[in-house]
Amino acid sequence: MPRPLHKEFLKGLWEEIPPFRLVLGLCPVLAVTMTVENGIGMGLATTFVLVCSNVLISILRNQIPPKVRIACYILVIATFVTIVDMLMQAFTYPLYQKLGIFIPLIVVNCVVLGRAEAFASKNSVLPSLADGLGIGIGFTLSLAALGALREAFGNGTLLGHSIFGPGYQPLTFLVEAPGAFIGLGILLGLMNLISQRR
Amino acid sequence: METYILLAITCIFINNIVLTQYLGICPFMGTSKAMETAVGMSMAVLFVLVMAGSVTWMVEHWLLAPMGITFLRTIAFILIIASLVQFVEMFLKKSAPGLYAGLGIFLPLITTNCAVMGACLLAISAEYTFMETLVASTAYALGFGLALTLFAGIRERLFKVRVPGPFRDTAIGLVAAGVVSLSFFAFKGMG
Amino acid sequence: MGEMIRMVVTLAILSAVSGGVLAGVQQWTKDPIERQKLANEKAPVIRQILEGTENDPIADRFTLNDGTRDYLIFPGRVNNEPIMVLEDRAQGYSGDVHVMVGFSLKNDTLVGAGVTTHSETPGIGSRAKDDPSFTRQFKGKKAGAPDSLRLDGGSLDSISGATITARAVVQAVERASSAYLRLKPELESSKREKEE
Numbered sequence: 019m020p021r022p023l024h025k026e027f028l029k030g031l032w033e034e035i036p037p038f039r040l041v042l043g044l045c046p047v048l049a050v051t052m053t054v055e056n057g058i059g060m061g062l063a064t065t066f067v068l069v070c071s072n073v074l075i076s077i078l079r080n081q082i083p084p085k086v087r088i089a090c091y092i093l094v095i096a097t098f099v100t101i102v103d104m105l106m107q108a109f110t111y112p113l114y115q116k117l118g119i120f121i122p123l124i125v126v127n128c129v130v131l132g133r134a135e136a137f138a139s140k141n142s143v144l145p146s147l148a149d150g151l152g153i154g155i156g157f158t159l160s161l162a163a164l165g166a167l168r169e170a171f172g173n174g175t176l177l178g179h180s181i182f183g184p185g186y187q188p189l190t191f192l193v194e195a196p197g198a199f200i201g202l203g204i205l206l207g208l209m210n211l212i213s214q215r216r
Numbered sequence: 217m218e219t220y221i222l223l224a225i226t227c228i229f230i231n232n233i234v235l236t237q238y239l240g241i242c243p244f245m246g247t248s249k250a251m252e253t254a255v256g257m258s259m260a261v262l263f264v265l266v267m268a269g270s271v272t273w274m275v276e277h278w279l280l281a282p283m284g285i286t287f288l289r290t291i292a293f294i295l296i297i298a299s300l301v302q303f304v305e306m307f308l309k310k311s312a313p314g315l316y317a318g319l320g321i322f323l324p325l326i327t328t329n330c331a332v333m334g335a336c337l338l339a340i341s342a343e344y345t346f347m348e349t350l351v352a353s354t355a356y357a358l359g360f361g362l363a364l365t366l367f368a369g370i371r372e373r374l375f376k377v378r379v380p381g382p383f384r385d386t387a388i389g390l391v392a393a394g395v396v397s398l399s400f401f402a403f404k405g406m407g
Numbered sequence: 408m409g410e411m412i413r414m415v416v417t418l419a420i421l422s423a424v425s426g427g428v429l430a431g432v433q434q435w436t437k438d439p440i441e442r443q444k445l446a447n448e449k450a451p452v453i454r455q456i457l458e459g460t461e462n463d464p465i466a467d468r469f470t471l472n473d474g475t476r477d478y479l480i481f482p483g484r485v486n487n488e489p490i491m492v493l494e495d496r497a498q499g500y501s502g503d504v505h506v507m508v509g510f511s512l513k514n515d516t517l518v519g520a521g522v523t524t525h526s527e528t529p530g531i532g533s534r535a536k537d538d539p540s541f542t543r544q545f546k547g548k549k550a551g552a553p554d555s556l557r558l559d560g561g562s563l564d565s566i567s568g569a570t571i572t573a574r575a576v577v578q579a580v581e582r583a584s585s586a587y588l589r590l591k592p593e594l595e596s597s598k599r600e601k602e603e
Contacts, residue, residue, distance in 0.1 A: 041386055042242060045330050049238035083414045090421055092298055092327075096291040097425040101432050104287060108436035111443035119337045122290040126330040128242055195236050196398040203383075203390030210382035226500075287433045291425065342502040342526075 023148045030152025036129045037160060037202075038209045043129035046120045047161060048198040054177050057165030059113045060120065061158025063106065065151070067098045067124050068133060072150035075138040082139075091134045092125070099125045129157060160205075167201050168192045220351045227355035233331050234363040235397040237338070240331025244364055245389060247322070249375075254368035258361030260322040262354070264304060265332050268297050269353030272336040273346055293336055298327045331360055367396055448523050449481075449507060453492050455539075456509035456519035457483035464492065469597065473589040480594065488513050491594050494523060495583035499575035502526035504535065506542075506579035510550055510587045512594060517553060520545040520580055525572075532572035541566050541573065550584040553577075 033039065037047050043064075050060045071094050075082075082090045103121050106114040114121065124130065133153055138146040169175055172192030174182045191197045233239045240261075247257040272293050280286045305323045308316040326332055335356040339349045370392055379388045445465055453464050460483035470477050481492040492509040504525040509518045522536035535541055544563050548554050555561030555577055558570065565573040587594075 041245065044241040044245065045238050045334075048241060081417065083410060083417055085410075086414045086418055089295075089298065089418060092294055093291070093418070093421050093425055096294050097429060100287060100290050100429050103290065104432050104436045104440065108439035108443060111440075111447045115447065119334060119341065122337060123239075123330050123334055125290055125294050126328045126333050128328050131328060194401060195238065196394045196401055198238065199390050199394030199397055203387045203394065206390065207380075207383040207387040210387065214382060287429060288426070291429075 021145075023144060026145045026148040027152040030149065030154070030156040031159065032156075034153065035156040035160060036153060037157070038206055042132055043127040043157070044202075045123065046127065047164060048195075048202060049120055050117050051161055051165040051168055051198065051201075052193050053169045053173070053175075054162055054165040055113070056116050057161035057163075058158060059110070060117055061154070061161040063102050063117075063121060064124055064127060064130070064157055065154025066102055067095060068130050068154040068157075069147060069150040070098045071095045071130060071134055072138040072146040073143055075134045076141060076143045076146035079139050087139065088131075088135070091131060091139075095130055095134065096125045129153065164198075164201055164205060167205065168197060172197060220347070223348060223351050224355040227352050228359040228362065229400065229403045232359045232363055232400050232403075233335060233356045234360055235393075235400040237334065239334035240329050240360055243325060243329050243331070244360075244367065244393070245386060246325075248364055248368040248371050248389070251365065251368045251372060253322075254364045255361075256318055257322045257325075258357075258364050260319045260326055261329065261331060261360050262357040263319070264297070264301060264323070264326050265335055265357040265360075266350070266353050267304070268300055268332050268336055269339060269349050270346070271296055271300065273339065273344075273349045276340050277346075289337075289340070293333060294327075297332055297336070301327050331356070363396065363400070367393060370396065449494070452507045452521035452523050453481050455521055456492055456507065457481070457485060457490060459485050460490070471590050471593050471597075473586050478586055478590065480590075480597075482597075483509075485518065490518055491587065493583055493587060493590075495579050495586060497575040497578035497582060499525060500527050500532050500569070500571040504572060504575040504579055506576055506583065508545070508580055508583040508587070510584075512591075515550040515588070515591075517545045517548045517550060517580070517584070519543075520576075520583075522576060527569070527572050532566070532569040534566050534569065535572050535576050538566075542576065545580055550587050553580050553584045 030036075036042055037044050046060050046064070051057045071091070074094050075091060078090070078094075099122060102124070103114075106117075106121060133150060137149045141149070166176060169177075170181060171189050173190075174180060174186040174188045189197070192201060227233075231237055234241065234244050243257055243261075247253045275292055275296060276286070276289065280289055280292060301323055305316075308319065308323075335353055338356075339352050342352075344352055371389060374388060374392060383391075445468075450465055457464050462483060464481035464483045468479050468481050471480055472478070478493045478495075483490045483492065489512040490509050491512060492507055494505055494507045496503040496505045498504075502525070504527065505523045506520055507523050508520045510516070511518050520542045521539065522542060525533065525536060527533050527535065541564070545553060554563055556563050556565050556570070556573055558565060559574075559577075561577075563573075563577065
């Protein structure tokens with residue numbers, strides 16, 4: 019009895035939300051969340067790759083010989099990553115510049131390969147689409163949350179707008195590397211706390 | 217010679233691949249729970265990264281760039297790294313079973329270790345020469361090993377202290393990693 | 408054996424399809440990408456150097472080869488003096504520093520310079536781009552001898568804490584200057600063609 023589609027979608031938003039529940043794909047989470055905008059941009063790029071590769075792999079799942087399946091998945095994922103890479107260069111260049119090498123590095127984001135292997139290779143097209151979309155949006159939300167935390171306290175702004183007024187002394191520490199680790203650690207601790215209470 | 221030494225120091229400390237470039241965080245968190253696995257992973261990364269760095273340099277400069285197909289770089293590099301890892305695995309299994317027993321389980325994980333792919337891409341975007349790429353790859357791998365073993369030492373102790381429930385394991389690990397990163401951050405001032 | 412063939416065929420078909428699709432996307436995005444790069448990285452600096460010019464230096468750009476490599480030239484005219492802007496680079500603290508330099512064709516002096524792209528440390532080396540007081544010092548220098556840092560016996564103030572970046576900018580300006588001098592005959596003929 020397959021689970022209904024909306025459940026496959028919703029599980030990505032809390033139950034299995036990356037990178038908190040699935041501790042995978044940490045590099046972009048830490049690297050690009052200096053601001054909310056960067057976080058959302060990276061999240062959406064990853065979502066695109068995730069959805070496309072999930073759908074295609076699910077369509078091809080009976081054609082791909084099991085022994086070379088990982089190579090095929092990597093090939094499919096890398097193709098979509100390259101497409102995103104070129105589209106972002108052509109149409110959202112300033113954002114592309116900020117995300118830098120982390121766009122090509124979506125190819126080694128374990129979340130994407132993980133979903134291909136654990137879900138799309140065993141399920142039909144629609145559930146795979148819902149799964150990719152859910153996990154992708156969950157990932158985007160996590161990146162935006164960490165981005166908001168770091169941008170608000172580290173720079174005193176949110177989406178570029180000042181929120182604490184001119185008297186606020188920003189904790190610049192938070193927008194640098196050490197702040198990224200500590201910010202994510204605190205968010206993860208809070209998530210655990212909330213789900214324990216439930 | 218001086219440039220190579222400077223480059224090596226920059227890549228190990230100032231631009232440390234894990235703690236300042238945010239690459240290879242997954243294996244950094246995943247294999248730092250015990251010193252033994254940390255050392256194993258560091259060795260495996262050193263081995264693969266040096267090879268991947270030189271092979272990707274050759275492919276970029278002798279194949280992709282002359283043919284004008286640099287847009288295939290992502291695909292080419294990931295396939296090179298994946299097949300390199302397979303090849304190293306087979307080679308070690310046959311010729312050095314002792315080493316294979318130590319590194320074996322870490323090798324497949326390296327394909328999705330963004331430190332390897334990231335270092336190769338960084339070397340290309342910095343327009344390094346072949347020698348510089350070789351030095352930089354070695355230094356990046358050493359920096360990875362340094363960060364990982366340092367952190368594993370700290371994490372082994374974290375298991376002995378009482379941490380509030382929700383923060384146990386990964387959460388407190390990330391906070392500790394932040395503190396380690398802070399110490400590397402001091403090198404940034406040496407511009 | 409049949410399985411082996413199937414594996415190879417699957418991989419080959421996938422690779423071919425992927426290569427074909429990517430080549431298509433690349434063809435389609437090639438021009439927008441080049442325009443975006445110019446508009447976002449180079450244009451602000453070029454406009455600053457050529458402040459007051461009436462033409463669009465980006466649209467009027469042309470390529471010249473000085474025997475070593477191609478240079479993109481952005482022509483303009485300020486106070487009725489023809490000005491040629493071109494870019495060169497030098498190794499900085501982490502990666503290349505690209506510097507755009509403008510030259511007056513009349514008397515071979517530098518009319519302005521600015522950093523376009525770099526990967527220097529934010530807050531330290533990045534001041535070479537963000538704080539124009541360093542690059543402003545090049546204004547009025549001769550293309551034949553564009554000066555060096557005071558530390559190296561010249562008269563330019565360095566960027567505090569970022570000597571390596573400052574040296575890279577100086578070196579890039581030197582390279583741009585010598586490229587300008589090599590290209591000067593061609594630049595003058597290109598200017599004459601336009602006026603006729």
